[in-house]
Amino acid sequence: MIYDTIIIGGGPAGVAAGVYSARKKLKTLIITESFGGQSTVAENIENWIGAKKISGIEFAKMLEEHIRAQENVEIKMPENVVDIKELPGDPTARAGWEVTTDKNNSYQARTLIVTSGGRRRRLNVPGEDKFKGKGVAYCSTCDAPVFKNKSVAVIGGGDTGLEAAIDLAQYAARVYLISNKESLVGDLSIQEMVKNSEKITVIENANVQEILGDKFVSGLKYFDKNDNQIKDLDVEGIFVEIGSTANSEFIKKLVNTNQKGEIIIDHKTGATSRPGIFAAGFITDEIYKQNNISAGDGVTAALSVYNYLINNKTWQKQK
Amino acid sequence: MKITIYTTAGCVYCKMAKEFFKRNKISYEEKDISDDNARREMIEKSNQLGVPVIDIDGQIIAGFDEDVVKKLLKL
Numbered sequence: 001m002i003y004d005t006i007i008i009g010g011g012p013a014g015v016a017a018g019v020y021s022a023r024k025k026l027k028t029l030i031i032t033e034s035f036g037g038q039s040t041v042a043e044n045i046e047n048w049i050g051a052k053k054i055s056g057i058e059f060a061k062m063l064e065e066h067i068r069a070q071e072n073v074e075i076k077m078p079e080n081v082v083d084i085k086e087l088p089g090d091p092t093a094r095a096g097w098e099v100t101t102d103k104n105n106s107y108q109a110r111t112l113i114v115t116s117g118g119r120r121r122r123l124n125v126p127g128e129d130k131f132k133g134k135g136v137a138y139c140s141t142c143d144a145p146v147f148k149n150k151s152v153a154v155i156g157g158g159d160t161g162l163e164a165a166i167d168l169a170q171y172a173a174r175v176y177l178i179s180n181k182e183s184l185v186g187d188l189s190i191q192e193m194v195k196n197s198e199k200i201t202v203i204e205n206a207n208v209q210e211i212l213g214d215k216f217v218s219g220l221k222y223f224d225k226n227d228n229q230i231k232d233l234d235v236e237g238i239f240v241e242i243g244s245t246a247n248s249e250f251i252k253k254l255v256n257t258n259q260k261g262e263i264i265i266d267h268k269t270g271a272t273s274r275p276g277i278f279a280a281g282f283i284t285d286e287i288y289k290q291n292n293i294s295a296g297d298g299v300t301a302a303l304s305v306y307n308y309l310i311n312n313k314t315w316q317k318q319k
Numbered sequence: 320m321k322i323t324i325y326t327t328a329g330c331v332y333c334k335m336a337k338e339f340f341k342r343n344k345i346s347y348e349e350k351d352i353s354d355d356n357a358r359r360e361m362i363e364k365s366n367q368l369g370v371p372v373i374d375i376d377g378q379i380i381a382g383f384d385e386d387v388v389k390k391l392l393k394l
Binding site for chain 1: 331353
């Protein structure tokens with residue numbers, strides 16, 4: 001059994017691709033860990049066009065209901081693709097692809113649409129794994145009250161870092177906002193709030209090197225690039241807010257990616273460097289990482305898959 | 320069966336957990352850990368500094384994983 005297309009991922013790009021692929025009557029499989037994408041954890045989404053305000057959970061449910069209402073679409077969830085191989089045969093015949101998953105299942109398709117999005121970037125310093133949930137945290141809106149009257153650090157001087165510092169300042173005794181850049185880079189109005197807060201101390205030009213503690217976090221070590229000294233900071237909570245990174249490891253050997261690990265696509269068609277593999281959404285080199293744009297790019301990829309297939313002799317023979 | 324969920328107002332996974340129990344018509348007690356006693360109790364029970372923590376008859380789960388909770392509830 002060979003699908004017309006396998007969509008990898010269930011965020012707005014994957015679901016939009018699935019809906020359009022179903023409407024083109026393509027035999028479609030979606031393989032995903034979950035539906036909703038990175039916005040599922042958002043408390044509120046106020047810029048999804050057509051909805052004044054919905055929670056991340058509602059957004060995820062809406063996407064899941066929409067895709068489950070389609071005929072011709074099969075869903076494997078929770079399941080993750082770990083490897084992809086080209087099907088044997090004359091490469092010019094464009095036979096297709098076989099994907100293998102973390103459940104040791106294999107599925108074959110003429111085309112792929114890669115929409116596996118991104119995940120929170122980690123610091124990758126000693127202590128980060130050991131103290132996860134024991135002081136190292138990744139969700140300030142969730143866990144800020146845990147650190148009431150304590151000292152905490154936020155790592156990251158971009159928008160999410162600034163917002164986390166503001167969230168935490170409502171509860172914590174002291175908030176250190178640590179940036180590895182010379183100055184903060186986030187939204188200017190939030191920068192203003194940070195600078196005006198008596199509770200927040202900004203530490204710029206600093207690289208966090210290690211997270212310290214016994215049972216729970218007790219502090220961190222950072223390298224101060226201003227005077228080339230290694231310094232200690234006593235904190236009980238560390239919030240890591242250094243952005244997201246593309247989930248492209250499993251496909252890097254097949255398609256061209258940029259320095260950030262994003263899949264380079266033709267923005268008119270969603271085509272990657274490899275015929276038959278398309279991509280959309282956060283995982284691509286799209287500049288604006290937005291749910292609405294991801295959905296639109298998913299539509300583009302699905303329609304391009306349809307055009308690719310009707311020009312593909314192997315597919316026509318099979319039909 | 321006695322179930323306690325330790326939560327905060329802004330925590331999406333706490334909401335997911337509560338919705339799961341409501342959907343399955345299982346009653347639970349919610350403790351918001353911005354209260355000092357609730358926070359102390361959660362940290363002592365779980366050795367965790369993050370929400371949600373779910374206590375199902377003394378079995379402690381950090382975070383919300385539907386499969387793990389289902390297994391404990393034998394659903």
